Amino acid sequence: MSQSVDSDVSVVRTYIRNHRAAFLDDLVEWLRIPSVSAQPEHAPDVRRSADWLAAKLKETGFPTAEVWETPGAPAVFAEWPAADADAPTVLVYGHHDVQPAALADGWDTEPFEPVIRGNRLHARGAADDKGQVFFHTLGVRAHLAATGRTAPAVHLKMLIEGEEESGSPNFRALVEVHAERLAADAVVVSDTGMWAEDTPTVCTGMRGLAECEIRLHGPDQDIHSGSFGGAVPNPATEIARLVAALHDEHARVTIPGFYDGIAELTERERELFAELPFDEERWLRTARSTAAHGETGHTTLERVWARPTAEVNGIGGGYQGAGSKTVIPSSAMVKLSFRLVAGQDPDHIRKAVTAWAAERVPAGIRHEITFSGSTRPCLTPLDHPALRSLVRAMGRAFEQPVRYTREGGSGPAADLQEVLGAPVLFLGISVPSDGWHAPNEKVELDLLLKGVETSAYLWGELARGPREAH
């Protein structure tokens, strides 16, 4: 029996409408689990989140749903073979861990007690990334309902990791160990966003990431700034000098070798960026900032999507309490993150940063540099057939032309691209106001359901397309 790969739009929409309430109830239940991978005290919650998801994927219909151990937090793997053995294989990637969050950070309500206000569901992880992982569960069932299938039109796999917010330190090893079971013709990453509520877009690439903490040690305990001030090196002053030396007057990173090998934007790519309805004032509001600042010779979009960065995520040393304490602190530290673009290699960046820091630390200061997990940049060409399939699925769901963006953030997509040798597609419905990593994170419910709908169309589109062209 030959089955259609095209899902009827009205059947899909009716199915989604009928299952919306139960879908949201399930998502809310999942969001209640504070799966914060960065905080050791939440390790049991990250595990509970993995168990919850594996059970839910089985309930969805995946014949296989397993919790995969890593040296850190567990991932979830699920697999649902197509009826047709020749169908292409698609791997969906997302993550079930979330950023730290506490009411005291400025949340209006408890971050792990989800609330729906109007069209918005507020909770840590609502958009990043539980909501966007979860829309596939209803998407695949709508796909089955609309095509009359009992199994998806593609061999469908899901890999939902538990350490993305901690820099995915074990992800690459996990993918390498399980490369055979993860083998796919295309990877669909649902951990990004789109341009705006009214401008559906697909993302074609993400920046990579290298992170480090540099700690400087001066006196072996805090010393009196009167008795000794002016005559010994101060590690807090030195950490500041190190940070100040990161950029030149054009806001370019000064670390020797930092820009080695990067893929400069083509004219076509710069044009596509420039075609987006970019309003800098509005963008600044999203950035909660009052002025743009960045590398000379590039637009704001180019700076966040296609240029590498060196940002301070945290700096600290000495007395930070109320009032004053006249000490020269014993130590000071900075947490740096480097966003990388296609052509940059995290290993090369580590070496460059290490050499640069060693060069700059003065006598009397001992330094330690610790790198945490890194992520490679990735980029899918605009004319790739799998990307064309995604654009068609999304266009049908949104009933609008789909434009192209990139993502300034980073994800382990690049490891999947590299280890599995498969192109990476980004299907995300989050919008910039969703407040990733910030207080009052939310997801727009109508967009979440457009995500469900895109997922419902995508498997048929990919079944038709990418495999032939791969």
Next chain:
Amino acid sequence: MSQSVDSDVSVVRTYIRNHRAAFLDDLVEWLRIPSVSAQPEHAPDVRRSADWLAAKLKETGFPTAEVWETPGAPAVFAEWPAADADAPTVLVYGHHDVQPAALADGWDTEPFEPVIRGNRLHARGAADDKGQVFFHTLGVRAHLAATGRTAPAVHLKMLIEGEEESGSPNFRALVEVHAERLAADAVVVSDTGMWAEDTPTVCTGMRGLAECEIRLHGPDQDIHSGSFGGAVPNPATEIARLVAALHDEHARVTIPGFYDGIAELTERERELFAELPFDEERWLRTARSTAAHGETGHTTLERVWARPTAEVNGIGGGYQGAGSKTVIPSSAMVKLSFRLVAGQDPDHIRKAVTAWAAERVPAGIRHEITFSGSTRPCLTPLDHPALRSLVRAMGRAFEQPVRYTREGGSGPAADLQEVLGAPVLFLGISVPSDGWHAPNEKVELDLLLKGVETSAYLWGELARGPREAH
């Protein structure tokens, strides 16, 4: 009847020897009172210490000895007029409160149960500052015994405050309110030390202090360093730039006007510093540091005693916990303290720092600057007659040439100098190994008795000298 102002050395020494045991018994009794001003639970002990001292000063012979209230802990004031109405007036300053101390901090014995081991009296406050206040009680009686007087050769006043270890928050106001009763031709501060056991020195000045906190605000909440990194100003990066801009490559402070009006060291002063038996390796061990660093063209002693500084006491912003958090922080701050030398005015420094910071903060960053209490620098010229008197008194007690030091720290001496318009002399017999603020604080008994002896000679020396020259 004309009385001598010179005390016979052998009479003084015999008197001290005969009264040594009772003097130490009294001091031990005072040291048993845990007058820790920083700990509210010890407020009754600080009061008990004040009452004890006032009673003891009356017993010593002071006709007037009063407890003076402040909004915080009480001070003690005592006055003993000279027989000669034309005699100069001298005010002795010290403090009766002590630093916190507990056996658990690493003391070999209970900090408030004084023990004498060989030449050392161990107790919290033994050197800082009860021992050094108390030596004046035996000193003035030895002075009377050796000169055959019934009243000191100078109008003698004592002001012993109770909040020095808490930053003297009410001291200036106390001095201003009682300025008339405190009026003096010279102030003797007994709350410092000397170079070493075998190197008697007088301190000729202390650095002043101005403190501020600068806070920079960027995005109005933490934002994602992937989504926005590279395109908005980062307050943690900017605070680092501000700090890095504080000094030039010669470790000179770059704030315009910072060095305005400062008294540069004379050749004679530099020579006197250079004559001290300074061992940089040993000094570095005291500084718990492995290398010296400071303003080009100055020695370590010049840097800590006679050059102004800008030191970071604390810096902070963004995520400082375990692991990483990829944010651009909403704000960052630095706590700075500036040590000031003679000629620098804290108000001028405040204005200079304020203008400098405002100038450097870039678009998109809002800044706040808050100053806390400041202390003026003080310095008594080497040829000041009162200083000559102190050097003669000390030289006679120690039977050695007296050398000159300064103090890198700051203290309320400058308030006395400024409000009372009197030169400040520093008579201290503590040595660096006494462990101020540290476990096992002690005073060397033979040096303590040299303090008594110096005090015994000082009143006569001052009666001869300073008033005419003042």
